[in-house]
Amino acid sequence: MKQFVAIDIGGTAIKYGIVSEEGKVLQSLECPTPAKAPGEELLEQLYEIIAPLIGEETAGIGIATLGAVDVKRGCVIGMCENLPGLKGLPLKEALGEKFALPVSVMNDVNAAALGEAAFGAGKGIPTFFCMALGTGIGGAFVYEGKIVNGVHGTTGEIGYLWSGQSEMYESRASAKTFSDGCRKLGSKDPKMLVPALQGDPVYQELLEDWLKQVALGIADVVYVLDPGTIILGGAMSSVGTLLTERLEQEVDKVIWPDFRGTTRIIPAKNGNASNMLGAVSPLLEM
16 A cells, blocks of 8 residues: 655644555644744755655655745745745756655645545535635645646635735635734634634624635625635634524625625635645555
8 A cells, every 4th residue: 555755834833744655644743833934944854754654655745834935846836934944946857856756845735635636525526616714825726636736736726815905815704803802802712713603792893804704805705716615624624514504694794795605615624634644645546
């Protein structure tokens, strides 16, 4: 049975482990991301992470990473302010030479989308938009089973919507925005979305405004891409249909009438494992 090393490079943590060709996470670990480390130091850390995971059954290394990625070259080309040492780092070339294995490198939300397409909520759905709702907001468009990267690898970067205004989309609609609002209302627990959706009166005004902001961005995605299905991932995916069904209602309130009811919103199934599963999915075809 083939196995793959999977690495998910995030702004605060690097998650890593072993994934089987059937899409099972056989091992999962994590360590802090060296945010201020230069590229050479980051590469050395990746070498140290990967080496103990390599075995006789290892058939490749899949990397999901923050930032805009040049998939052919296998390197981050921008949008990596939280980890500047990544920019221009030849991940695919360096790791391929070091371990003599095929290497795939892709944007983390694209990886999450492929993880859901192959092993989660997107299985059997050829076209959908994956929206990662967390500290920021990311997106990925899967069309007829393939990721749409765009000319510069930045298709789906919906967090930058409305950036010509005083605030951009993710500053109004991210999970962090809702959590910060809960703190201002006196909550010591920022994870108050479920009680709010269940009707806690303390959070209703905050909830209504936040849901509207999220829905406005989704409406723009529907206008431009007509995906038919939106899979909601990121930190908020654990809330499940309690959130997605409410968002469908909110989208219908803000979208142009001809577009109402054209797009269903469903929660991702794989949670934090989606990125690692998607990172190795291109290697399954090799």
